Amino acid sequence: MAVITFANTKGGAGKTTAVLLLATELERKGYRVTILDADPQYWIHRWFEASRGRTTINVISYVTMTSLQRHVEEARSRSDFVLIDLPGARSPLLAKSVGFSDHVMIPIQGCAMDAQGGAHVIELLQYLEEKGNIFIPFSVVLTRVNSMVTTRAMQVVKTLLAERRVHVLDTPIIERSAFRDIFDCGGTLYSADPGRVSNLAKARENASAFANEVIESLETRVRFQIPTPGAAVSIRTAA
Ligand SMILES: Nc1ncnc2c1ncn2[C@@H]1O[C@H](COP(=O)(O)OP(=O)(O)O)[C@@H](O)[C@H]1O
Ligand SMILES: [Mg+2]
Numbered sequence: 001m002a003v004i005t006f007a008n009t010k011g012g013a014g015k016t017t018a019v020l021l022l023a024t025e026l027e028r029k030g031y032r033v034t035i036l037d038a039d040p041q042y043w044i045h046r047w048f049e050a051s052r053g054r055t056t057i058n059v060i061s062y063v064t065m066t067s068l069q070r071h072v073e074e075a076r077s078r079s080d081f082v083l084i085d086l087p088g089a090r091s092p093l094l095a096k097s098v099g100f101s102d103h104v105m106i107p108i109q110g111c112a113m114d115a116q117g118g119a120h121v122i123e124l125l126q127y128l129e130e131k132g133n134i135f136i137p138f139s140v141v142l143t144r145v146n147s148m149v150t151t152r153a154m155q156v157v158k159t160l161l162a163e164r165r166v167h168v169l170d171t172p173i174i175e176r177s178a179f180r181d182i183f184d185c186g187g188t189l190y191s192a193d194p195g196r197v198s199n200l201a202k203a204r205e206n207a208s209a210f211a212n213e214v215i216e217s218l219e220t221r222v223r224f225q226i227p228t229p230g231a232a233v234s235i236r237t238a239a
Contacts, residue, residue: 002218003072003082005101010117011088014107014143016043017179018210019085022105023057024188025211026081032056034075036084038063038093043183044085050186065092072100095124103218104138107173108161110145110154115161122166139217141210142172147202169217171209178203 004022006015016039026033037044037059045061058079060071075082084097098104104125108118118140128134140161145154161168173179178189178197185192189207194200 001076001080001082002102003076003084003100004103004105004214004218005084005086005094005097006105006107007086007094007098007121008107008114008117009088009090009094009120010114013088013109013114013117014173015039015088016041016085017183018105018107018141018143018173019083020044020047020182021173021179021189021207022211022214023081023083024055024182024190025207026215027055027057028188028190029211031080032058032078034058034060034079034082036063036068036071036075036082037061038068038097039085039087041088047183047186050184052186054187054191065096068093068096069100090120094121095128098125098128098136099134101136104136105214106138106140107143108140108157109143110151110157115157119160122164137217138167139214140166140168142168144175145172147174147176167217169210169213171206171213173210174202174206176203176206179207 006019008015019035023033023035035044035057042061044059048055048059060075063071072082084101086093086097104121106118106121108114125136125138128136142154142157176199178192178200181192181197182188189200189204192200
């Protein structure tokens with residue numbers, strides 16, 4: 001059983017898309033999945049409404065500061081994975097939600113503004129560890145990556161993360177219209193019509209590789225600790 005929070009204080013970073021891709025891939029592998037939708041835009045809630053009867057994923061909508069703990073506890077008992085989708089903007093829900101999490105995924109888009117939103121989350125996790133001795137492993141997933149070219153902005157983000165010794169998934173989430181279409185139509189990449197959705201096979205391959213790597217990261221539970229400038233990098237395994 002794992003609770004994973006998806007966090008970036010910037011809207012549009014690809015959090016909700018990453019949550020849905022991971023949730024539907026985990027469901028396909030036979031896991032019991034709950035999504036706690038704490039994003040006031042309720043995209044996951046809307047996807048669930050559009051998918052009626054076509055998913056076993058349990059979606060809890062309208063999750064708030066007061067209800068989060070109860071929802072996490074309930075979801076833990078009946079799910080293999082609990083995924084928490086947070087609001088785009090800075091929110092008190094962020095600290096509370098990461099406090100309940102076994103892992104934090106930070107989706108970062110290849111532009112400076114998004115790297116900033118991701119940096120806020122990394123700083124918070126670093127602060128919790130230094131001041132509160134609370135250790136929460138985290139990984140960055142690069143999102144909305146152009147399949148053809150590595151943009152300069154993406155290189156800047158990668159360099160920044162490498163300097164901080166942040167664990168970045170090898171699999172980026174590629175910019176694909178198929179990932180938007182499943183929000184509009186409901187269902188999954190596997191119920192979508194290959195005749196109507198472009199590059200569906202590539203989208204499926206990407207989502208599957210992303211989910212496999214997340215599972216692998218959770219299993220090994222290794223994180224690269226952000227060092228203080230000049231300090232050696234340490235790699236620790238969570239208890
Ligand atoms: N990999 C992707 N390919 C195509 N569109 C994407 C991708 N990731 C996000 N989007 C689109 O970008 C917008 C913002 O993404 P979203 O996942 O809602 O971000 P967040 O939850 O961080 O605000 C949405 O319109 C979404 O459909
Ligand atoms: Mg969102």
